[in-house]
Amino acid sequence: MSEQVFLLPDLGEGLTEAEIVEWRVAVGDTVTVDQSVVEVETAKAVVDVPCPYAGRVVALHGAAGEVRPVGQPLITVAPLDAASSPAGGEPAGHAVYREEERAGSGNVLIGYGTGHGGAGRRRRRPRLAGVDDSTRTAPLPAPTGAGATSAATDPPAVAPSSPGPAALSSPGPAAPARAGDGAALVISPIVRRLAREHGVDLATLAGTGPGGVIRRADVEAALGTAPAPDTARGLSAVPDPSPDNGTALPGAQPQDPTGGDVIVPLTGIRKAIADKLSRSRREIPEVTIWVDVDATGLLETRAAINAARPDQPVGLLALLARICLSGLRRFPQLNARVDTEGQRIVQSAGVHLGIAAQTDRGLVVPVLRDAQRLTTTELAAELAATTAAARAGTLAPARLTGGTFTLNNYGVFGVDGSTPIINHPEAALLGVGRIVDKPWVVDGQLAVRKVTQLSLTFDHRVCDGGVAGGFLRHVADCVEQPALLIATV
Structure with missing residues (x-):
């Protein structure tokens, strides 16, 4: 079988392009059918895009912050050798994890994917967040555009790539993350973003999700005791409005610590x-x-x-x-x-x-x-x-x-x-x-x-x-x- 190129699919509602927010995989990683491979932002929402092909990633088309038109190449996948997969056809280690909470927007996209097995059959590889980057298989392309500013000024809450085979080789369920371990199991990008914006150290949280996954509720529960965000970055936590309000109060905009102009891409x-x-x-x-x-x-x-x-x-x-x-x-x-x-x-x-x-x-x-x-x-x-x-x-x-x-x-x-x-x-x-x-x-x-x-x-x-x-x-x-x-x- 030859390499298969997955094109950015029709995202519905007349949308013609999407900006890459974060890659979920790196070159060399193994992916399964309907595994989420990238988070993109459209004019309507943030969306997780699953790949309809199984195999090994040989190319990622576009870096974080880059805008890709619908119908253009997104990821290239090569078929796996028969010896690299177990008898059931699923790459070793991938059956260990079954994500319970969807990451990203939860949208059902149009014009791609299999989806025949329903949401219960979706598989996604978890990503380890913490100070230890030893499980990274390969670095992602350097962020550009909007993504570069954020990556340069914010302390990383998550390792910027999916974990390698060593992180997934255990045949049993992952041990729950515990405070002080120095690493936290995080799947949802929204959870990572929420923790980053409110200055919550994910490594100090004990996840209540399957296998110790840290959920949004875990971060929200910690907000009352979390330390204040780094004021040097100009961030401030904003309390949730009362149920009577139809909107959320806006947070303070990040400030350039050097006193220079802040550039916000109109994307x-x-x-x-x-x-x-x-x-x-x-x-x-x-x-x-x-x-x-x-x-x-x-x-x-x-x-x-x-x-x-x-x-x-x-x-x-x-x-x-x-x-x-x-x-x-x-x-x-x-x-x-x-x-x-x-x-x-x-x-x-x-x-x-x-x-x-x-x-x-x-x-x-x-x-x-x-x-x-x-x-x-x-x-x-x-x-x-x-x-x-x-x-x-x-x-x-x-x-x-x-x-x-x-x-x-x-x-x-x-x-x-x-x-x-x-x-x-x-x-x-x-x-x-x-x-x-x-x-x-x-x-x-x-x-x-x-x-x-x-x-x-x-x-x-x-x-x-x-x-x-x-x-x-x-x-x-x-x-x-x-x-x-x-x-x-």
Whole structure:
């Protein structure tokens, strides 16, 4: 059999290229069918790419930080000699490990791979993280571009290549990693990234996964006692937001310790954000209107719901989503997009609700499809799961497109108002500011109430001010008097 060249596959959603983040294998390593060989970043998500061929790696096409077009060579694999494999056909040592948690994004890619055996048959070689690099079989290509800066300034949390045969030769399961061993068994790149960003030494953790694998939960459990990150690098740990918030607080940007300029390549998701927002500003004649509202009644309603059903908590974002769905039912003109080529306005039959979420990789807008079919409790559960997956980078690319209306809780950043850019090609976006105590007139008397500002940015091509104002007023009335929702849901 001749060498087989695996091409970068179709990643779906019209994506034409991907940036290599990290190779999982090195030249000379042995791979099995559907083994993950590289982590790539597209404009939508970070994705692990499995190889459909088994054999020995003879070439890696592209270094970390390099952008590869779809259809171009990614990895070349040569067939193994019959003598190098056991009777079962699987290379020695590879059957030892069975990964339980997927590394990277967890996406199902399009146009390659076998996948016939289901997720339970996937195999991946673990990677040992720690100070001992003796198990490395060969170095990876030197990082370039975006990857070079990170590798040069951050202390390595993981050995940059897969372990060699010596690390996999034991016929039994791997011993659990223990604090002080100097090495830690880590599979997920997200776990490594989380530990690096928060200054957690993986070698001090005892993994709770199969064979001592360190999981995300292990790192998160250690964050409360972990030492502060190296302030010389300008990194700071940011606490998780409350469940009511639809976004995560952004962390501080790394600073060049020499005082020089910091160069951030406009690639991957950062480039996608820039392109989409620029297109929105060029094409959409947007208008923003806003109103201050008394949210005291909404807070009281949430408290009453959660007191009655503590096992199924509902956050403010879920209640605001329910109110938006009610408003879009009355004013469907805002649940639309403009088809410029067809010279028409397309009103969507269902509400595919986008939730703006700030993540470590940038701003993303995961979508809850047909959100109008969900109860408020179901909305709360889906919002919690979706925003958590968005922050972890595990959402499939299809979950980040196709929205028809966006809800943006920018109050989590401590600001009152905003004039946001519409998420193209949608026609409207509702923003919610922080809720603060303010003087408010109630029944002719001055009182201290919980007040927030709502802003609606809309495409003036799909409607005029009367429709937009009617929608925003309906939302404001429901925030002030949640009982009004009963008449519309």
